[in-house]
Amino acid sequence: MKETLEIIGQIFLLMGSFSLLTAAIGLLRMPDVYNRVQTGTKASTLGAILSFIGLALMTYENWVEINWVGRFAVLVVFIILTNPVSSHVLMRAAYAMKIPLSKLTTVDKLREDINNKIVEEPKDE
Amino acid sequence: MNNEIIYSVIAIGIGSIMLIMAVIAILNNKLSVAIIAAGVVSLFASVLFLLMSAPDVAMTEAAIGSGLSTLIFFYVLNKIKRQNA
């Protein structure tokens, strides 16, 4: 039982580190700031969650003693809550500073919404 | 024993990033870049504290050194910009 769980946990860890690796490659290869933040957030959130699941499986002893599993669960919840919000605020700040979009961009929904007066334009003071 | 060597290699990498960031913080002419670079130095210092088995210090440094002090720097910068305009 324990050995099997350990092997499954290691597989999860491997998947998590692969996801983090793609995040790092994406940071280097993406054309502009918005795409970079997007890859950095999405892939690293998934990578962190997978790594925590793997670690929880590897440190599992019995379900009564949920010392570490509970802490990893709380960590995963915190990451799910905070990571998207922080990158959203970062991107809005970048948009307000009028950092140019990449030339390959075809759809700019925020600009459309601003033109249709759904949201107000974020402005740098 | 193997862990120790891996930690040392990680520490050398983190330390070189810290030194480069510190030099950037001093030489760059834009104040905002300098402040962010100083915050990065603090953040990596907290990782180094964790490697040197000082988790208490790492928590304090991450919250205060790279969070709150960067924020008050930006408050001052914002006010100076506003008064200049």
Next chain:
Amino acid sequence: MLRNFLIALVLASFGFIFYNLYNSYEPQTELTGIAAHYAENGASEVGAANLVTAVVVSYRSFDTLGEITILFLTAAIISFFLKLSKEDEERVIIHRGTSELLKTASQLLIPLMFLFGIYVFINGHLTPGGGFQGGAIIASAVVLAIMANPNMTINHNVIIWVESISGVSVVLIGVLGIVLGGGFLDSTLDGYGLGEFGTIFSAGTIPIIYSLVGLKVGAELSNILNMYQKSQKEV
């Protein structure tokens, strides 16, 4: 030119001193001296699992008392310097609208952050953490509140009351150490308050003192941040 030469001279002499210090540094292989005493007897004398907490709150608590006094003085001086005049106080500046997502998330996150800060300083004698870290986390929650709603005003009286009551309580518990224990700020209360090692109700008055320190540090850091936030109103 002369200035650059002098700077180079100062830096070279510092570099020389540091080089010698670095060369003569021998890595420790075992704890010696006072650290060995703390490591061997910390658990039985003070009862805190986290030895850093034992050193900060019990063995060297005068240091901590002086530290929170200095922090109080700093906050007082900053409040004095950044005090606004009447017309500045009433001015309203228009911030750029914060996004819906941040507002909604902050409503969920701020209570969680307060809870986490309180958890950190209540468990300061068992796990990494303590009053200073918990106070910093509470101040970060205040920062998030300010970020989500820039026109928010923090009630100054709350901060003042929390700060002064916790500061006075720390000193009062210290005086209690003279009466019941071995001296000022003695946390063990003559060996009766130690409890079972490793549980939350243990280590004498250490959790109480550290929680009060956490509240005080959190209030002071929030006060400093609040003063800086308000100073933006000044033209």
Next chain:
Amino acid sequence: METLELGKIGLLIGFLLVIVGFWGILQQKNIIKIIVSFTILNTGINLVMVALGYVKGHTAPIIDSSVSQLENHNVLNAIVDPVPQALVLTAIVIGFGVTALLLAYAMKLFKAKKSLEINDFNDLKW
């Protein structure tokens, strides 16, 4: 393997950061840049102090199950020095207070002269 000692690496980085911070304080002319250099110097000194307390291969100074599982229950061979960590803990908080105070002074100075260059503040020069 002598040079790959974690304590020595921390010490070296700390010393270099101190020197870089001193260089910034002496060489820069903008007050905000001087305060930034001050924070870097502060970080460097904290790093030096923690590195001096590090003992090779030992864990954090918390007595929990990992320490009590040792064969002879000898705490001395298991944890690092807690005293420098306690000192650094307070030093970081004080450092934040000092930085905030310096920035308040900087704001007042800017309000007086509308400038942050130290060469403009020559009232006491003769």
